Amino acid sequence: MPAEQSLLVAVLGRGPLPRPVPVATADDLGLTRGDGVFESIRVVTAANGTSTAQQIDEHLARLSRSVAGIGGPTPDTTAWQRLIEEIMGAWRFPGEAVLKLMITGGPGVLPGAPLGIATISRTPESWIDARDGIDVTLLSRGYRSDSFAEAPWLLGGVKTLSSAVNMAAEREAAARGVDDVIFTSLDGYLLEAPTSGLVVCDAGALVTTPTGATGILGSITVDIALSGADEDGVETSSRLLRPEELESVDGAWLLDSTTGVAPILTVDGSPVRQDPGMTGRLRHWAGFQQ
Amino acid sequence: MPAEQSLLVAVLGRGPLPRPVPVATADDLGLTRGDGVFESIRVVTAANGTSTAQQIDEHLARLSRSVAGIGGPTPDTTAWQRLIEEIMGAWRFPGEAVLKLMITGGPGVLPGAPLGIATISRTPESWIDARDGIDVTLLSRGYRSDSFAEAPWLLGGVKTLSSAVNMAAEREAAARGVDDVIFTSLDGYLLEAPTSGLVVCDAGALVTTPTGATGILGSITVDIALSGADEDGVETSSRLLRPEELESVDGAWLLDSTTGVAPILTVDGSPVRQDPGMTGRLRHWAGFQQ
Numbered sequence: 001m002p003a004e005q006s007l008l009v010a011v012l013g014r015g016p017l018p019r020p021v022p023v024a025t026a027d028d029l030g031l032t033r034g035d036g037v038f039e040s041i042r043v044v045t046a047a048n049g050t051s052t053a054q055q056i057d058e059h060l061a062r063l064s065r066s067v068a069g070i071g072g073p074t075p076d077t078t079a080w081q082r083l084i085e086e087i088m089g090a091w092r093f094p095g096e097a098v099l100k101l102m103i104t105g106g107p108g109v110l111p112g113a114p115l116g117i118a119t120i121s122r123t124p125e126s127w128i129d130a131r132d133g134i135d136v137t138l139l140s141r142g143y144r145s146d147s148f149a150e151a152p153w154l155l156g157g158v159k160t161l162s163s164a165v166n167m168a169a170e171r172e173a174a175a176r177g178v179d180d181v182i183f184t185s186l187d188g189y190l191l192e193a194p195t196s197g198l199v200v201c202d203a204g205a206l207v208t209t210p211t212g213a214t215g216i217l218g219s220i221t222v223d224i225a226l227s228g229a230d231e232d233g234v235e236t237s238s239r240l241l242r243p244e245e246l247e248s249v250d251g252a253w254l255l256d257s258t259t260g261v262a263p264i265l266t267v268d269g270s271p272v273r274q275d276p277g278m279t280g281r282l283r284h285w286a287g288f289q290q
Numbered sequence: 291m292p293a294e295q296s297l298l299v300a301v302l303g304r305g306p307l308p309r310p311v312p313v314a315t316a317d318d319l320g321l322t323r324g325d326g327v328f329e330s331i332r333v334v335t336a337a338n339g340t341s342t343a344q345q346i347d348e349h350l351a352r353l354s355r356s357v358a359g360i361g362g363p364t365p366d367t368t369a370w371q372r373l374i375e376e377i378m379g380a381w382r383f384p385g386e387a388v389l390k391l392m393i394t395g396g397p398g399v400l401p402g403a404p405l406g407i408a409t410i411s412r413t414p415e416s417w418i419d420a421r422d423g424i425d426v427t428l429l430s431r432g433y434r435s436d437s438f439a440e441a442p443w444l445l446g447g448v449k450t451l452s453s454a455v456n457m458a459a460e461r462e463a464a465a466r467g468v469d470d471v472i473f474t475s476l477d478g479y480l481l482e483a484p485t486s487g488l489v490v491c492d493a494g495a496l497v498t499t500p501t502g503a504t505g506i507l508g509s510i511t512v513d514i515a516l517s518g519a520d521e522d523g524v525e526t527s528s529r530l531l532r533p534e535e536l537e538s539v540d541g542a543w544l545l546d547s548t549t550g551v552a553p554i555l556t557v558d559g560s561p562v563r564q565d566p567g568m569t570g571r572l573r574h575w576a577g578f579q580q
Contacts, residue, residue, distance in 0.1 A: 007399045009316040020400060024314040024321050026299040026409045031314050032392065034324030034452040070454060071461050102322065105457070109297045109411040110310060119316045121399040142437035142444045142505070144476055147430070153458040154432045162324040162452030164360060167395070168443040171361050186434055186476075215432070 010087040012079060012116025020119075028115055030104025034162030036115075037066035040195075041099040042258050043120060049092040053084060053099055054257065054287055058220045060101075062159065067103055069158035072114055075103060080116070087118050096123040098258050102161065123258055126179075130262040131288075134179035134254065137268050138243055139169050141183035141191055145240055148215035156215030166194035180254060182267070185214070189240040196256035197222040198241070200249040201278050205235035214240070221255040221286050228285025243267070251275030253282060260288035300377040302369060302406025310409075318405055320394025324452030326405075327356035330485075331389040332548050333410060339382040343374060343389055344547065344577055348510045350391075352449065357393055359448035362404055365393060370406070377408050386413040388548050392451065413548055416469075420552040421578075424469035424544065427558050428533055429459050431473035431481055435530055438505035446505030456484035470544060472557070475504070479530040486546035487512040488531070490539040491568050495525035504530070511545040511576050518575025533557070541565030543572060550578035 010016040011023055030036030039059040045051040060077050067075055084099065091097060099120050106114040148156030155162075169181045182198060183191040191209060192198055197219030199208045206229050211218045226236040246252055252264040252272050261282045264272050283289055300306040301313055320326030329349040335341040350367050357365055374389065381387060389410050396404040438446030445452075459471045472488060473481040481499060482488055487509030489498045496519050501508045516526040536542055542554040542562050551572045554562050573579055 007317055020315055020317070022312040022314055023316050024312055024318070025297075025310055026313050026392075026407045027297055027310070027411070028314070028321075029457070031318075031321045031326075031394075032328070032390070032451065033457050034450075034454045035457045036321075036454075038322070070458060100322070102316075104321075109409075117316050119399075121317070139443055140437070140441050142433045142441060144432075144434075147432035147476065151430050151432060153429055153455065153462040155455055155458055158454075160324075160452075160454040161322065162450075162454035164324045164326075164448075164450040164452035165443065165445055167319070167323050167325045168360060168445055172443040186437065 006093065006121065008087055008091055008120045010083050010118040012083055015083065016087050016090050023117055024104065024115060025107055025110070027107045027109040028104050029106060029108045030102065030115060030161050032108055033105070034160060035070060036102055036104035036161040037063060037070060037159050038100060038102040038161055039063045039159065040258055041101070043088065043091065043097040043099045045091060045094050045097060047094045049094065051088040051091050053088060055220055055224065056084065062218070062220060063101055063103065066159045069155055070105070070160065072103065072105065075116070083118050087120055091120045093122065096128065097121060098123050104161070127259045130179060130259045133263045133265040135266045136180045136182050136264055137173055137176050137178045138184050139172060139181050141185060143185055143215060144187050145185040145189045146213040149213035154215065157211055157217055159217055169194050184243065188242060190243060192216045193254045196254040196259065196262070199225065199253050199255055199282070200241060200246070201251040201275055202245070202249050205237060207241065208238050209241060210238045219255060221257050221260070225255060225282050225286040229281070246272055249273065251278050253279065255282070255286060260286055296383065296411065298377055298381055298410045300373050300408040302373055305373065306377050306380050313407055314394065314405060315397055315400070317397045317399040318394050319396060319398045320392065320405060320451050322398055323395070324450060325360060326392060326394035326451040327353060327360060327449050328390060328392040328451055329353045329449065330548055331391070333378065333381065333387040333389045335381060335384050335387060337384050339384065341378040341381050343378060345510055345514065346371070346374065352508070352510060353391055353393065356449045359445055360395070360450065362393065362395065365406070373408050377410055381410045383412060386418065387411060388413050394451070417549045420469060420549045423553045423555040425556045426470045426472050426554055427463055427466050427468045428474050429462060429471050431475060433475055433505060434477050435475040435479045435481070436503040439503035444505065447501055447507055449507055459484050474533065478532060480533060482506045483544045486544040486549065486552070489515065489543050489545055489572065490531060490536070491541040491565055492535070492539050495527060497531065498528050499531060500528045509545060511547050511550070515545060515572050515576040519571070536562055539563065541568050543569065545572070545576060550576055
């Protein structure tokens, strides 16, 4: 089977499955209520079939924080690490792939434990293409930039399976003939993209948007890239940005674990200034050096 | 097996399954992204084991509208009706049960069609108990009452599988020692409960909260109850309500397809006036006459 049509599935407590048979029961709360959390991790497989996963520890730590956010039991990190090793050992297609980890609330009717799933599949071509640059549109997320303050039930910063709005926003982007979305708040700020974080370069300094009251997910890739920038003496900060600032910045990018660094070419048709040098440096800091 | 531990599962295109084996693949978008929609329908099973489902047509119509909201292919209503008949024929436990219909986006990696699932399980005891009255807490939903205007990607009024926030809000209610939640908007209005609609009686008239720009799901049970009230000459309307109005109304209720009519006893500890006569009439109009 060609890599493009291939999906490896492993289940916590069972190990890798010989075939990608169904794994979630009809009453699993991850399915019936989107009550579960996940991580998407970049896997790079060498020509000899050996795979390496990027920032496993950071992703497992965020997975644990997300589980805590939905009130689930603390994941067994050692068991997850073993499962990840097993499924990565079984993946032999050279190139880039996505390792996805999911933990659901488990069965909602019949008694049962939370369901832990790991999958690997080839990184979609469109995600790779995004590295050449993307056109984005701004869409309201319906929240204020402080909607999540003192409202933990809104699950700000929790990477839940409940991302139907993200999917719908991506479909809206496609309908508008662009590649991706930057969500905006009711009070007129840029937030994040459905599956990535926002970084701009403003007067030589790198700026990302703040987590916390905004509900923005803490991006592992943004954190790593800005830490690298810090170490190399580039000023970094986190603050709310207005859409009109995109007209004057020296560059803007969406960052995530699998695409890496996608330079934003246009926002609703208006060109954004390009900084190929900084794109290269961000890739280097984020571990996406070609 | 006692009814309490029983779950019947049927899959569109396959029919009822002999056992509740897993049905969703690890790449199903309903699982991985909460990208799917559902309905919960009340089933009443007589002593002889014959089951009747309530408002099947209304639920199938809303299911179709929800699917359209997430850009999915129009469901085959005839096939669903047949599946529902089959699974209801296999359910033999006298009393009340919940028939759940789900349609997911289907596999996200391997090629495949949307997944259609029907399940039946016993109505949880706590849902039945809610008919005796509930204590509720107000929780912010993070949106303004007009957040959903001209923003279809926010999926207002679409009954998606992505309800992790609803689950988290119900957990917050339990942590506060109450039974349920009424969500509020940033601009200070009452919206809806995580799984039910709000109705109050104000100066003899029944009022519910408006769908549309609020993102509130159109409640089949509220619609049916208020239609019945209309026919019986009780004035009904839909408008935004403020929390402080709950101090002066003659009664307030949460309505949904499975619990029916739950009188609200207290809101964040403050008692709400009771109108047992109107509770009985609402039950009658909603088809929940004991």
